Amino acid sequence: MWKIPLSNVSFDRKESEAVQNVLSSGWLTMGEVTKDFETRFSRYIGTEHAFAVSSCTSALHLAALALDIGEGDEVVCPSLTFVAAPNSVLYTGAKPVFADITSRTILNISPEDIEKKITAKTKAIQIMHYAGIPCDMESITGLAKKHGLFVIEDCAHSPGAEYKGKKCGALGDIGCFSFFSNKNMTTGEGGMITTNNGTIAKKIQSLRSHGMTSLTLDRHKGHAYSYDVTALGFNYRLDEIHSALGIVQLEKLRENNERRRILTAKYRQVLSKILELSMISCDKFSVSSSHILPVLLPKETDRAQFMEYMKQHGIQTSIHYPPAHLFDFYRRMYGHKEGMLSITEDVSKREVTLPLYPSMDEDDVHLVCSAICDYFIRK
Secondary structure, eight states: OOSBOSOOOOOOHHHHHHHHHHHHHTOOSSSHHHHHHHHHHHHHHTOSEEEEESOHHHHHHHHHHHTTOOTTOEEEEESSSOTHHHHHHHTTTOEEEEEOBSOSSOOSBOHHHHHHHOOTTEEEEEEEOGGGOOOOHHHHHHHHHHHTOEEEEEOTTOTTOEETTEETTSSSSEEEEEOBTTSSSOOBSOEEEEESOHHHHHHHHHHTBTTBSSOHHHHHTTSOSOOOBOSOOOBOBOOHHHHHHHHHHHHHHHHHHHHHHHHHHHHHHHHTTOTTOEEOOOOTTEEOOOOOEEEEOOTTSOHHHHHHHHHHTTBOOBOSOOOGGGSHHHHHHHOOOTTSSHHHHHHHHHEEEEOOOTTOOHHHHHHHHHHHHHHHHHO
16 A cells, blocks of 8 residues: 555564474463573663563553553643653653643753652653653753653664663663564564562563462473462563564664664655755754654644645555544543643644655655655645
8 A cells, every 4th residue: 555654563583493492392471482582682872671562551551560650640741742651640640740841842851841740749750752862861861850850761763772872771760662663673462571670570570470479480390389469460471473573673683773874864764855844853962873863843734634635645654643632532531732842742733744664765764755845835
C-alpha cells in the first residue's frame, strides 16, 4: 500500500537464527538468554541493573510500584506522550498531573511548568524524551533533589540517546524502554527497566514475576523446589524468543541510530527550503536517537487534508500525539478542559510525523519532501 511507510523493521538472518536457536534449545520462558540480554543492555546504558519486561507500559507501572507511588500521591508528567505513560500512574491509584512542553521547537516537558505543578502530594516526576531528544535533565533532576522527588525516565523514544555524555535511562532513578515494532530496536513487543539503585532493583525483580522468591528456571535447574510470595506482583516477564531478538537488535542499535541521524539531517537540509514547516532539534549537550521525524504545519493548514494528500502519494504519516489530558477518559475523571496546556495543545493540532527508518535512502527522503513541497505549492 505504501511507497514509503512510516517505519520499517530492520531484521535479517541474524534475528531468524537467534530465534531458531531458542526454539532448538527447548527452553522458551524467561531464562539464560533473557539474563544475557539484560546484562548487555545494562552495560550499554551504563546502569547497574536492567530487567527485561513485557512492554514499556509494564516497565512504567513497575517503576511507579517500586517507588511506592500510590493512592494520595501525584506524579507530574507530560501530556504530549503516549497515553500508557500517565495511565501507568493511575494503575497505582496515584494521580497524573500534566505539565506543558517547553516551546514549539522544544517538545519535551517544561522544567518551569513542572515546578509550578509540584505540591505537597507530588511523589515523582515522569518525563519522556520526545522523538529521542533528551529532556533538560539537569534542571529536572535539580528540581527533584530540591523537592525530594523521584525521576522516572520514559525512554520509549530514546535508546542510545545521550545527555552530557550519559545515556538516557541512566539519568533519573528509573529508566523505562519500549521494544515495540516501530522503535529504534524492537522485539515486536517488550521493554526494559533500568536503575542504579539496588533496593529499587530488588523490588522490580520481585514484582515482575508475581512477587515470587524463585523462578521457573531456578526450579528447573534444581536450585529451588518451592517458593514463597512476598508481594502482590505481576506477570511482566519477557520470554527467550523476544530476548534473543533484543540481543541482535541491540548489536545494530548504534549503526541504526547513526543512520537515523543522517536521514534526519538530510530532511532538515531539504525541508529548510519549505518555509511553511518547522522542525525540532537537539541542543549542544545532547545526542538524539532520532526516533521519529516530527514537523509542525502552519496554523492555517488542514492537517487531515495534508495527511490524505501524502497518503494519495503513497507516503504514510502519523501524529505524535493527541494530548493525553484531553482524552475523554481524563476529561471525565479530572474535568480537564482545553486551554490548560496551551503549547501542548497548539503543537498537538499541528504536528505530523514523517517516515524515518534506517533502510530509507536519500531518494526516499527527497520523494517525501517533494510531495510536501508540491502540496504547499498547490495550496
